[in-house]
Amino acid sequence: MKLLARILRYQIMTSLLVLFLGAGLFFVSVRYLIDDEVNKELLNSQIKVSWQLRNIDALPVYILQLGDSLQLDAVRYPRRPILREKLLYNIAENQYHPYRQLIFYERVEGQWYKVTISKLLVQRQQLMNAVVMTVTFIVALLLISLLVLNSVLSGRIWRPFNKTLAALDQYQLEKHEVLKFPEEETEEFEKLNQSVTQLTERLATTYQNLKEFTENAAHEIQTPLAVILSKIEGLFQDETLTESQLIALSEVSEAANRLSKLNQALLLLTKIENRQFLAGTEPVNLSPIINRKLRDLEDLIDQRRINIKTELQPTGPVMHPALAEVLVNNLLTNAIRHNLQNGSILIALSTGKLEVKNTGNAINGNPEQLFERFRKDTSQSASLGLGLALVKTICQVNGQTLSYNIENEWHVLTVTWQ
Structure with a gap:
């Protein structure tokens, strides 16, 4: 998930949480204030009713507010006064209305009376609902406005970062590029761009030094190897050498040849990994290469x-012709070298796939471990262990897929491409 989308999601969740909690808290607060006000009015009415019950024979009709009601019931014993809410049926409107009731007890001329004062809450609840909905709507509108504004501003603020990220995605070290960016107003992004520029400068310098060292080392190693091999060939012409000396000289020649091949293979592998071969622009027909x-x-x-x-x-596939030669050569050489005496090789080339099958001995472990450098079958000591590593690197550089499977007695190497 993108950072901006994640931030926006968290902001929306936080805003909704604040909105619901704020609306609930505001509703409870308003409800408490209204109940407190109604309770005070009921207690004031209680004082009036108690005084008139003791001093006046009949209660005047204007003692309570419009919509309120007063009920007197004779009882034998008094109880504790209570405050409660209750729905009462209104005959005139044919529906129930909420009332806040105060029940208390008065003794008049030796008789206890249960006094119930009911105060209508419809108008107060309508007012409370209107206030809560209005405030909630205003807060919700404010939060939505802040979210929209924050989203727009975040997109603009993070635009330089996205540009830097896009430049890093397209960065190619083998081209010795040094990324440079226009000056930014945001200090943090300006520092980031400066750090990226300095990093790419160091990478380009290190890459160039490593490339020159590899090429120079390979060249300098190859020259004395050629001299050694030439001297060995000359010594072979010496008729005075004994049989033991010839055997020792033959072992030296074999080691020198092996070292020369290893040097050439490592140099080629390094060049491929450093992408010193230009990318191909047209598909290379592998059929004539295989036949050759x-x-x-x-x-x-x-x-x-x-x-x-x-x-x-x-x-x-689309690739450099020289790499196509190396790819085919290593696949076929591997199939021959690790085959059985009187074995078989099946080569199938079709659209998007090259498959090379060869008979061979069973191997232990995951066969794709043979793609690692210097990983080889111990029974084949003459192998450098770099053939399949070169094939794997070529496939990685050119966007192809290489797989190694074993089907009964068959070892199957498959190269696929789009």
Whole structure:
């Protein structure tokens, strides 16, 4: 959920809570004031009625206000006076009305009387309801106005932050970009933009230094390796070497070749991750690349007596042609290297999917762990453990999906794209 939407939701919830609590509190307060006023009037009426009962034979009709009523009932014993509300039926209007009643007891000429004074509450309740509704409406209108105003102001205030966020989403380190922003009036956002600018400057500098170091290191390592391999080739021509010396020299040559391949693979992996290959603009047809790589690997295929079956359509993803070559080469090399003697390979290329199946030994654990660098099958010590890591990196850079599944004796590598 977006921050502004979350803030607005909390504000609405808080405003509604304040509105309901405020309206309830105001209603209780007004109700209390009206009840208190009615109680005072009833007590004043009690004083008048008590005085007239003791001093006058008949009560005058104007002792109570319009709508009020007075009732006298003879009783044997007095009780405690009470105040209560009660609905009484009005014969004239044929409906019930709320009344506030005061019941007390007076002794007149040796006889106890129960005196009930009833005060009509219709007008007071109508007034109370009108006041409460009016005030509630005003408060609700005020809260809605504040929410609308706050929403509009929040959108304007957070606009620079959204611009900065959009710029960060589109930021590409490999282009050596340094993000710069126009000056903002809000101090906090101005500091944020300055921090982002300084951060991208440091990132661009660090990235450039790392790139130069990688390229220089790979170049400097490759040169002495080439010299070593050349010297080894020359030593092989020396007829005075003993058999043990030739074996040791052969092991040195194998290690030097392995180191040279490792250096080239790591350099290629770094270049791919740093996006030094330009993004493709058109789909690359993988079908001729697959056929060409199969011809290049024909000797290795024949040596292991592997049966190849292909179902190829002229299609492929949008990517750099050089990366397409590496992708196909590593998938096929992996299928051959980790296959069984007299095994099989099935290659299917269709719209949006390349699938390479090969027979092979069972592996322990999650097969997708083989996408990690230097992760390999222990029985294949000659492998660098970078082939599938290169394939995974190429797929990530180009927005493709790579999966590894095992179906009975088949190891299935699948590359999908939109």
